Structure formats: C-alpha cells, structure tokens
Amino acid sequence: MPTALTASAVKRLRTALDTQRDALGEAPFEGGDEEAVAACAHAVLRASEPLRPAVKAAVRATLAVLAERAPGNSLEVRVPPYGAVQAVEGPRHTRGTPPGVVETDPLTWLRLATGEAEWQDALGGHSISASGTRADLSDHLPLWTAGA
Numbered sequence: 743m744p745t746a747l748t749a750s751a752v753k754r755l756r757t758a759l760d761t762q763r764d765a766l767g768e769a770p771f772e773g774g775d776e777e778a779v780a781a782c783a784h785a786v787l788r789a790s791e792p793l794r795p796a797v798k799a800a801v802r803a804t805l806a807v808l809a810e811r812a813p814g815n816s817l818e819v820r821v822p823p824y825g826a827v828q829a830v831e832g833p834r835h836t837r838g839t840p841p842g843v844v845e846t847d848p849l850t851w852l853r854l855a856t857g858e859a860e861w862q863d864a865l866g867g868h869s870i871s872a873s874g875t876r877a878d879l880s881d882h883l884p885l886w887t888a889g890a
Contacts, residue, residue, distance in 0.1 A: 746806040746827075747775075755782055755799040762786060762796035779803040780886050783852045792849075798824045801848050804855040804885060812882045817842035817874065821851045830876045842874025857884030 747755070752775055759782040760770045766789060771781050782800040786792040801824040808819060809827040816832025818840040833841055846854070850869040853859035861880035864870045872878065 746809055747803060751799075751802070751806075752778075754795075755779065755803050758782060758793070758796040758799035759785060762789060762793050765789065765793060776807070779807055780856065783856050787849070787852055787856065787858060797848050797852075800852055801825055804852065807885050808855070808879075808882060811885070812879075816840065817844060817876045817879075819879070820845040821848055824848055830879075830882075832876050840874070842872075842877040844870060844872045844877050844879060846870045854879070854883045855885045857886065 756771065756778055759778055762782065762785040763769065763771060766785060768785070771778055773781060779800070782796060783804055786796050786800045789796075801821050805819060805821060805825045805827045809829045812829045812831075814831035815828045817830040818826055818828050820826040820843065822845070828840065830842070846864070846869060850859065850864055854861060854864060859869075861870075861878070861883055865872060
C-alpha cells in the first residue's frame with residue numbers, strides 16, 4: 743500500500759469503494775489495500791454516474807501509488823479538484839510552477855491509471871495538458887497490468 747495513504751485514507755477508500763460497488767449491485771470488496779485502489783478506480787469507471795466520494799478516493803489513492811512508484815519532484819500531476827502529487831526524478835521543485843506539469847480530469851486520469859486509455863491517445867485527444875521535459879508518464883502508466 744502506498745505509504746502516502748494514512749490509515750484513515752485507506753478506510754475512506756474502502757468505504758467509498760464498497761458504496762460504489764453497492765450502487766453497481768456488487769458485493770463488498772474483500773481484497774488487500776493496494777488491490778482496493780485498483781478496484782475503486784475500476785468501479786468508478788464501470789458506473790454510468792460514479793459517486794463523488796469514490797471518484798475522490800480513487801483519484802487520491804492512484805496519485806499516491808504513482809508518487810510511490812515514480813518518486814521525485816520534477817513533475818506535478820494535477821487531477822482537479824481531487825488532488826496533485828509531485829513525482830518523477832529530476833530537478834527538485836521548491837517554489838512556483840514546477841518544471842513539468844501534467845493536468846487532466848478525474849475520469850481520464852483513472853482510465854490512464856487502469857490502462858483503459860493510452861497516454862499518447864489521451865494526449866493527442868487533448869484530454870491531458872502536459873508541459874515540461876519530464877511530462878511524459880507513458881513509462882509509468884498504467885499502474886497495474888491487465889487483469890490486476
């Protein structure tokens with residue numbers, strides 16, 4: 743489980759996941775914590791009208807997974823209004839706009855994180871705004887392989 747997620751964040755994630763799964767007519771989730779992050783993202787994407795707490799929990803948790811797997815401070819990944827993380831090795835950012843910025847909407851982010859969308863397709867379709875030399879997350883996404 744990403745160390746950036748506190749016990750209370752994990753509890754909120756699991757509650758939001760189970761509420762979203764209930765809205766989809768599915769049983770509560772019984773897997774591990776990191777599996778719950780992927781399951782929450784997938785549940786949000788399966789819903790025709792995803793529940794806001796589930797979207798928020800899935801975005802924040804997937805951003806935490808990204809930050810743990812690609813540590814650094816040279817790229818800020820923004821998914822308004824739910825969260826932002828600094829990731830990817832490179833020059834340290836301390837004030838103002840970081841040297842690289844990626845910004846996208848929550849559902850596009852979750853599609854990228856789960857592999858339901860490809861980085862280049864989303865970039866070409868203008869679903870992502872990316873600037874800076876390290877603003878290519880294609881080496882870091884998806885966060886899970888198919889079937890995970």
